[in-house]
Amino acid sequence: MTLAEKILSAHAGRESVKVGEFVNVKVDMVMASDLTAHIAADQFERMGAKRPFDPQKVVFVMDHFFPNKDVAAAEQIKRLREFSKKHGLLFVEAVDGGIEHVYLPEKGLVLPGDVVVGADSHTCTYGALGAFATGMGSTDIAVAMVTGEIWMKVPPTIKFNYQGKLPPWVTGKDLILYTIGRITVDGALYAAMEFTGEAIEELSMDSRFTMANMAIEAGAKTGIFAVDEKTRTYVAGRSTRPYKVYTTDSEADYASIIEYDVSKLEPQVAVPHSPDNVRSISEVSDIKVDQVVIGSCTNGRLEDFEYAARVLRGKRVHPDIRCIVIPGSQEVYLAALQAGFIEVFARAGAIVGPPTCGPCVGGHMGILAAGERCASTTNRNFIGRMGSPRSEIYLVNPAVAAASAITGRLTDPREVVDR
């Protein structure tokens, strides 16, 4: 069995499972956001449930329209605050909060070998930890909250093997954009994407979170990485809960194996209006932008800010650009502050905001007018995603975003960084 099959099998109480089987899987963590928890809470109440299966395994994270975007959001969040308190759920809001897919791993709430379901499509992010994590709708999440289980169809696993050493300025974001560009937005439909190879072994945890995060943009059920020393080190300070490490059998059956040589890769850009419309940065360098966003569950972690700070240090944001920097969590914000990154951003003229999904989902904190373009480290660029249906989003890595903020157009970081 592959890694994904083994985790599902263990959580379904089975010796083994076959691709395509419907199984009932026990969950280790159930999550919803301020955009999806209210429907889950409604369904929970409709089922007449008195308590969740385990309150310590249910978390509601206020991040999409948070800090309260408007009265409707405020009332929604107030209701969820009260519901969570009543049922003893984990409730993440203002104090030491963050974007769900940054927060859960950094607080040790997801561990290798776990099954995690969340009412958010980017729940697949936790696959970076060697967990099986997947997004679902609010009703599925409500059922998981009540019963501690949810049905799943066992996905086939596609193995992605990245060979070669990544050039400077090329990150996990570029690897996943490149991949989605090659296989398209339904190239991994219903599958588990298993990320392997020498380039993957070299990737930091932050870059792995970025890659797993965007597996959904290829239509995948999840993205998953093997557990190695980096994973163990990451997890070590964050949780004392015992965890199980599963590994793919050498004779496991993959649906397909896809190999890429990434040694000559440039930073990648997904141009409007699809995450699979991918180009190399050199092909799009004369496109002017109006806004830059550096943040989100995709690239709102410390390594992302390190890249952005390296580019922006001693430089200024172009006078026509709004450069919005959004730390993925309070913990990231503090670490970035201590590392001096926040000062770099502020001195450059960038705006540093509170942890939130904000502009990524077109909620608040940086919406686009008709005819405007944004270079963004987020994960989707469908029509109207960040505001006006006549605006455009270019998905990039944090270094490209920062470089673009300086020049006012899509820019390779090598163009602006002093040797």
Place this chain on the structure above:
Amino acid sequence: MIRGKVHKFGKNIDTDAIIAAKYANITDPLELGKHCMENIDPDFGKRVEKGDIIVATTNFGCGSSREIAPVTIKGAGVAAVVAKSFARIFFRNAINTGLPLLECAEVVDTSDPGDTLEIDLSTGTVRNVTKNLVFSAVPYPEFVTELITAGGLVESVMKKMSRGDKSSGP
């Protein structure tokens, strides 16, 4: 029996197209329905009549996990979606919210906007009345059919809970 006019869409119709995230706090399906497909087809909400059918190509419903996507489509009055393939979270959400989905490439390839289709959900038969063609959609897996027969996942779970059966699935 469903009977309505075809509204044709292409590939990768994503959830932000189906209903923009800014409407995520609206709960009334009829209100949501007014904004269905607003960003890619601003007149859709006004054009669609109760019982009409959306026909699309591949990967319908990709993107977000927001359950209001199928709810919005139903709220707009659409009775079913026929496509070559569906995104997986959208598929689950459609089952859970009672929006019938049919996978049938032949219907997609032979239907034009404005054609009248008749769909028999119990047999999965799709008839193009305008062109006098009949096709069979790919049947739901048995487990999924059971969920739908029970009235949805929540109803299925509630029935099991009242029987003292704690599991939620197969």
